[in-house]
Amino acid sequence: MSRRPTMSDVARLAGVHKATASRALNPSTSGMVNADTAQRVRAAAADLGFTPNTAARSLRTNRSFTVGVLLPDLTNPLFPPVVRGIEDVLTAAGYTALLANTDNDPAKERTRFDALRGRQVDGFIVGTARREHPLLEEAHAAGVSVVLVNRTTDRRLHPWVSGDDADGVRLAVEHLTGLGHRTLAHLAGPQTMSTSATRERAFREAMHAAGLPPLRAPVVAADAYTAQAGERAAHALFDRHPGVTAICAGNDLIALGALRAMRRRGMDCPGDVSLVGFNDMRFADEFQPPLTTVRVPHHALGAEAARLLLAGLEAADGADSPPVLPKTVLLPVRLIVRASTAAPGDV
Missing domain, CATH: 3.40.50.2300 (Response regulator)
Structure with a gap:
């Protein structure tokens, strides 16, 4: 069995001293090494399949x-x-x-x-x-x-x-009001979570900034960040506030649940109700229709x-x-x- 590559092997291949190789491969000290040298050391480590000896480091x-x-x-x-x-x-x-x-x-x-x-x-x-x-x-x-x-x-x-959750909600509300919507709802997430509290507060502030009163900004909270909870919350929203023409959802899964609720009610998105999600999770562009959403990195x-x-x-x-x-x-x-x-x- 071939032996495990060592820091000395990395240093030899990169043409540097062992201490330089060690500094280059340690994120806390890599800034002490010339950038070209550090890149050469990393390339040598990758070529050799070098990984740090964590047992020795731990001791x-x-x-x-x-x-x-x-x-x-x-x-x-x-x-x-x-x-x-x-x-x-x-x-x-x-x-x-x-x-x-x-x-x-x-x-x-x-x-x-x-x-x-x-x-x-x-x-x-x-x-x-x-x-x-x-x-x-x-x-x-x-x-x-x-x-x-x-x-x-x-x-x-x-x-x-x-x-930046608050800025994301502001962007969503400004987009919808810019399209001409004047009765917007927020399907919030669970109230025990900071993301839900921040996004709901930002929704209310953005609607106020748009000059729209609370009656035109209803909020219904889902009990989880899931499609099932989103569907239940959307049905409750449509029952209580039939005049809503746009929804800001607490996340993309809640938005998916809202789409399901609309289909069950024979409603069209965006013809009857526009919808914005939050996160831009994988496959959000393949929803039917593809979902407008806030992209988080x-x-x-x-x-x-x-x-x-x-x-x-x-x-x-x-x-x-x-x-x-x-x-x-x-x-x-x-x-x-x-x-x-x-x-x-x-x-």
Whole structure:
């Protein structure tokens, strides 16, 4: 069996000193190496199939070089690109992501969290945050390194990476009012989640900015970010507010449920009701009709969350490092206009 390639092999192939190769392959020190040299080292590592010896690193640094990733629902198309972004950054830094699905169940989440801590993970990237979240408060009190992705808590205790939800809703409302719609509804997500609260608040503010009164801006909350919950909420909306001509949905799955409700009622989209989703999940362009939606850079969310966690772990290595306020990163979003929106009455 051929031996495993070493850092010395990488350095020899790249024509650099072993210490230079080591710095080039460590994200926390790669900035100390000339960019061309660093690229040459990375190419040599790739050619040799070199991966860091995490066992040796663990003994040297008292780290496991693993990160726990808690996700609410792996079947939600939003999360695979987030995970890919996390893994791309962690893998380059010599870390491994350990994924755990919680099914939005707090008891299962706690069990998964405790199991990952038992495996000595160095930190967590958490996509399961609720506005009130005792487990995350306990993690903060215990000094566990945590970065939140997509959702956050009402008490800002941990770094958080998200798309700019408020701006996305503003773009959706301005698009619909620009088409001439004057009675717009919001199918919100579950009220226990920060994404739902932020998007609902942004919807109300955007409608106010458009000069439209609350009577022309009804809100119905779905009890989950699923197509089934979206369909139930849409039926309730149409029963209570038959004059609505446009809907801003809390996410693309809720929008899919709204489309199902419209079909069951013999309604046309966008002829009777225009519809905007949120996230631009995979296959949103293949809905019938293709869905106008707010595109969130999910891969970038995961990558930035991983970078924040790694930076926090490096900072924690400094014994005299002063405490820092948890950082918030909001990434820009954009509206993708497709066939599910049109002027009122257009077919």
